[in-house]
Amino acid sequence: MTSDDQNTNGEIILVLDFGSQYTQLLAQRVRENQTYCEIIPCDATAQEIAARKPIGIILSGGPSSVYDETAPKIDPEIYKLGVPILGVCYGMQLTCKLFGAAVESAERREYGPAELTVSDAGRATPLFEGLSETSQVWMSHGDQATRMSEDFETLASTSTCPNAAVRMRSIPFYGIQFHPEVTHTAQGRELLTNFVVKICRSSRKWTMKNFVATAIEKIRAKVGKERVICGLSGGVDSAVVAALISRAIGNQLTCICVDNGMMRKNEIENVAKVFRENFDVNLVIANAEERFLSLLAGVDDPQQKRKIIGKTFIDVFSEEAKKIDGAKFLAQGTIYPDVIESGGKKGGQAATIKFHHNVGGLPEDLEFDLIEPLRELFKGDVRRVGLELGLPEELVWRHPFPGPGLAVRCLGAVTKKALDCLREADAIVVDEIVAAGLYRETSQVFAVLLPVRSVGVMGDGRTYENAIAVRCVSTVDFMTADWSRLPYDVLAKISSRVINEVNGVNRVVYDISSKPPATIEWE
Ligand code: XMP
Numbered sequence: 001m002t003s004d005d006q007n008t009n010g011e012i013i014l015v016l017d018f019g020s021q022y023t024q025l026l027a028q029r030v031r032e033n034q035t036y037c038e039i040i041p042c043d044a045t046a047q048e049i050a051a052r053k054p055i056g057i058i059l060s061g062g063p064s065s066v067y068d069e070t071a072p073k074i075d076p077e078i079y080k081l082g083v084p085i086l087g088v089c090y091g092m093q094l095t096c097k098l099f100g101a102a103v104e105s106a107e108r109r110e111y112g113p114a115e116l117t118v119s120d121a122g123r124a125t126p127l128f129e130g131l132s133e134t135s136q137v138w139m140s141h142g143d144q145a146t147r148m149s150e151d152f153e154t155l156a157s158t159s160t161c162p163n164a165a166v167r168m169r170s171i172p173f174y175g176i177q178f179h180p181e182v183t184h185t186a187q188g189r190e191l192l193t194n195f196v197v198k199i200c201r202s203s204r205k206w207t208m209k210n211f212v213a214t215a216i217e218k219i220r221a222k223v224g225k226e227r228v229i230c231g232l233s234g235g236v237d238s239a240v241v242a243a244l245i246s247r248a249i250g251n252q253l254t255c256i257c258v259d260n261g262m263m264r265k266n267e268i269e270n271v272a273k274v275f276r277e278n279f280d281v282n283l284v285i286a287n288a289e290e291r292f293l294s295l296l297a298g299v300d301d302p303q304q305k306r307k308i309i310g311k312t313f314i315d316v317f318s319e320e321a322k323k324i325d326g327a328k329f330l331a332q333g334t335i336y337p338d339v340i341e342s343g344g345k346k347g348g349q350a351a352t353i354k355f356h357h358n359v360g361g362l363p364e365d366l367e368f369d370l371i372e373p374l375r376e377l378f379k380g381d382v383r384r385v386g387l388e389l390g391l392p393e394e395l396v397w398r399h400p401f402p403g404p405g406l407a408v409r410c411l412g413a414v415t416k417k418a419l420d421c422l423r424e425a426d427a428i429v430v431d432e433i434v435a436a437g438l439y440r441e442t443s444q445v446f447a448v449l450l451p452v453r454s455v456g457v458m459g460d461g462r463t464y465e466n467a468i469a470v471r472c473v474s475t476v477d478f479m480t481a482d483w484s485r486l487p488y489d490v491l492a493k494i495s496s497r498v499i500n501e502v503n504g505v506n507r508v509v510y511d512i513s514s515k516p517p518a519t520i521e522w523e
Helices: 023-031 046-051 076-080 090-098 188-199 208-223 236-252 267-278 289-296 302-323 336-341 379-388 416-435 488-501
Strands: 012-017 036-041 056-059 085-088 103-118 134-145 152-157 165-168 173-176 227-231 253-259 282-287 327-331 369-371 444-458 461-474 505-510
Touching: 012 023, 023 036, 023 188, 046 076, 056 090, 056 188, 076 090, 085 090, 090 103, 090 134, 090 165, 090 173, 173 188, 208 236, 208 327, 208 369, 208 379, 227 236, 236 253, 236 267, 236 327, 236 379, 253 267, 253 302, 267 282, 282 302, 289 302, 416 444, 416 461, 416 488, 444 505, 461 488, 488 505
Parallel strands: 012 036, 012 056, 056 085, 085 173, 227 253, 227 327, 253 282, 327 369, 461 505
Antiparallel strands: 103 134, 103 152, 152 165, 165 173, 444 461
C-alpha cells in the first residue's frame, strides 16, 4: 500500500511537538493563515528539518519542566538553520536555558488569564506589529525564564512573569510564555499571523481552492485509467473524499454505501441524493439491514455489538468490492489527527482503516492500493474542502456519528422495532436543535432509547412505555465533554414532540453528565 505525497504548495511551517495538549490547535491556527503546517516529534534532527525546507519552526509547549531528567531536548543545530523560530511556553524555556538565561520554577503553577504589557522594544518587532500595548493572554506554566542573558531582549511582561515575550539578537528566535493558540489569548491569532506572514514571510498560497486543484492533479496522476472504490458512510470525511475523487476521475469511482440498519432517519437516502445530483459517481447501496439484525439478535453486550457490526460491515463491504471488476485503489478518509495519533509514520500503513475505528481493518485478500487525499488535513480543513467542492452545509457540518450507529444508542439487545422508535425520536431531537440554531454550537446531539418502562397517562388511558434520554454535549476533542445547557423551551419542544409523535415512548429525560466520568455514548 502506498500513500499520497504532501500537498503543501511549496511552503511549510514545522511544529516540534513537546507534548502540549494545544499542539494540534497551534498547527490549525497556522493553517488559518493559508500556510501549510505539520507537527513533527520534538526529537527531529536539524538535518531532517533542513530537508523539509521549512519557512518557519514553532517549538510547542509541553508538560515537562526543563529540569526534569526525562525532559525532552532539542537538537541545538536547529538554531543554526537560519529559519525563524517561535518558542511557545516550554519551547521558550528550553531555548532560554540553552542560551544561558535562568529558568526557575515559579512558587505556584500559573494557570489562567494574565494581562500582557508590550514594551517599546516589543512594539518595534514584527511579532507585535499592529497589536495593542496591553491585552489578555492565557498562561499555563510552572517554570519561567527569570534572568535573561545578553543575547535576549525582553519584549513583553505580565505582573508575575517579567519575560513573557523575548527575542534573541543573534538568531531569528522569538519566545512567548503564554499560549497564542487558545481563544483566551485575545490577540493570539494576530500574533501568530504576524509570525507566519511578517516573520516567516509566507506567501499564503495554501488555500483550499489550491489544495483541491493540486489534489485533483495528484489523484489523476496516481490513478490513471484504473478504478477506485470508496466507502461512503454519510460522515464528513468519507463524503469529502468521495467528492474530491469524483471531481478528479468521474465515474472511474464507485462508492459503496453499506446500509446496516443502524443509520439515522433518511441518512442513506440523503447522501445518495447529494451524490447522484452533484457528482458523476457509481453508487452501490448494499442493503444489509436484515443480515445485521439477525446477527445482533439477542446480543446485549456493547462491545459484542460493536464487534459484530464491525465484522459484518467488513464482510459486506468486501463482497461488494469484489464485484467491482478490476478496482485497484481503495480511497479512505484518513485525516491528519489519525496520522498523528498513529505515530505520524509515513506510508499507507500509518493510519488504520477507518470505516469503524474500533475494527482492525479490511481482510488481507482485498489487495488495494490506498488513496488518502485528506491525510494532511484537520477536520476544519476537510470541511472547507467540502464546501469548496460544493457539498451542502448540512453534510459538511454534520456531527460525528459512531460506526455502530444507533445500535449503541438502543440499550441492550437491538430489534428493528426498537431501532425504528429510536430513529424517529433521534430525528426529532436533531430537528429541534437545528431549528433552534444550536447545531453548530453543539458537538454531538442525539437520542438514546432506554430499556426501562415507566407509567404515564395519555388521553384517558394509562401507558406503560419506554423512555428516551436526550444527550447533547459540547467538546473540542471528544476526550472530555460538557453537557450542553440547552434552553428550557428547546428541551420542552423536544419532549412534547417525542412523546406525542413517537409510538412507544411516554417519557423524556435530559442527560446532564459530563465526560469524564460519563462517556458521550451510553454504551
Ligand atoms: P465516548 O462514548 O467514548 O465517545 O465518549 C467519544 C466519541 O467517539 C464516538 N464513538 C465511536 N465512534 N465507533 C465509532 O466510530 C465506536 O464504536 C464509537 N464509540 C464511540 C462517539 O460518538 C463520540 O464522538
